[in-house]
Amino acid sequence: MKLKKSYTFIYMPEDDAPSRAFRVSRWAVLGVLGGLSVFFLLVVMTGFGLSSGAYWWPGGGPLARQNLALERTLVTMESRVGDLRGQIDAVRTLQDRMASALDLPPLEDETFAAGVGGRGPQPLLGTMGGNLEELPGGTGGDLDLMLRQVRIQRQGYQAMLDTLAVRQTVRDHIPSIGPTDIGWISSRFGFREDPFTGRQAFHKGLDFVVPVGTPVHVTADGIVTAVQQQRGYGRVVKVDHGNGLMTVYAHLDKAMVRKGDRVQRWEVIAKSGNTGRSSAPHIHYEVRQDSRPLNPAVYVLDRHTPRS
Template sequence: MKVIIVNDKHAESKTLSLGLWTRTLLSLCLLGAPLGAGVYLGYQAGHDDEVLDYSALQLLKDRSEQQQQELSDAKRQAEQQLQALTLRMAELQSRLVRLDALGERVTTIAKLDKGEFDFSQAPAMGGPETDDLGQSYTQTDFVNNMDELLAKVDDRAQQLEILETLLANRKIQDDIFLAGRPIKKGWMSSRFGHRTDPFTGRAAMHEGVDFAGKEGSAVISVAAGVVTWADKRYGYGQMIEVNHGGGYVTRYGHNKEHLVKVGDIVKKGQEIALMGNTGRSTGPHVHFEVYKHGRPVDPAAYIHRTNR
């Protein structure tokens, strides 16, 4: 094999003769260089893939550990919330038991119809429901039970509020219910109606009843009300007038001393004056009148009433 080398500058050429071994070595160099480069590049590529695979696996491992930690934290928080809800439910159940006991006692004391206020029975309920047999107890079920318990507590509370209103109204009605005598000690000395006037001797209308007794003894209100007069009045001497509402007014005359003043709210049976002999009077007594819608009525109908 001959190799010709040409020199451009001097236009000269040289010829080299290559032997068999030289040609073989040159061929191996020319063919081995690309093969070696390919092997090297393949090795590098494989090594890089190994690095990338390791980094990806490490990243997945880190993410998995992070998710496990997050799940652990979430589970712990859920358990804490469940414990709190359990305690809350136990508290609501204890409140419900106390409300039931109180409602039963109030219903018994007030002598109310147990058919309307029955705290010993659960509130009536119903309606169609789907078949969920075999399903596990879920958080939704727990929340629904909590809501149901809260509804029961609200139901009991509403019943107690109604009871309170009824009892308050009953107390008010009892207090303003005119009944009884305007004195603690004494006797009826003159009745309602026509009689002989003790001062003139002529027939006259007596628009109240008189209760005689010891001077200074207590004069009491026969019903709750508001004092609308507490001063001298012609013919009555020292007089107290009490408005009981519903068109009822009572008067207490000939008092020695007043224990209340205009604007005071008096209770049923409260001492409002001391018996005296003031005004047009022949001796210590209280002149008691009852007015209904502005007209005098016989107090005897109210004196002999049974207190509620």
């Protein structure tokens, strides 16, 4: 079918006005129809883009690309949140075991589940106004809870470290080694035959046979309370370890400390000798609790301590 070169349109009003005729070329008609088709297509595609968040041109618009990137980030974040939850639960189990080993009460389930006990959550995502709960899918709420739980765990570990520090200080001030790492024990704590009288007499400590000039170690941390000559003991050094505990080192040749000095376990405080009421060079070592003599062998735990 061959298209006409032009078209005639007749306009006939309803009133008695005269009719009018319009002649339009074929190309003008085709141009108008094509323009209307393009306009209609643009309207349809724009409406679809606004409703779906995408645009009809390749790659979509900036908003569509941003939404896609955010969706991928959220999926990755949710996966990592799940991993983090597993790690927090594992650390919780380890924390309870450590508390049990230290004879400390475990963390209550209700407290941990609610995340109560730590400071309030700090802003993590500046783009969301610092409120994690605005994240979709419950991820923000989970992060808030886990953040509080991590703070609770950190406080729990700090409490355990403080407890260990206190206990370590106490242990450091309890005698646990011998006053020398050589020699042998010639006389033990308790009744024995006095070497000068031959009678039974109570021996208040341990005697370590060593050559004159042997280094004498303090057996625990403490403060030197006396460096003096004492009847029967010869030259003597006394160290206060706190909580009523004291150690005595007698028959010394030379003191290496002065009254008031702070000393630490294994520190050399004197050189052994043969002063005072002594039948041969040795170290006389005592442990006292509130001035009452105790068996020093109970406080000799180090493997380097001489054995008889």
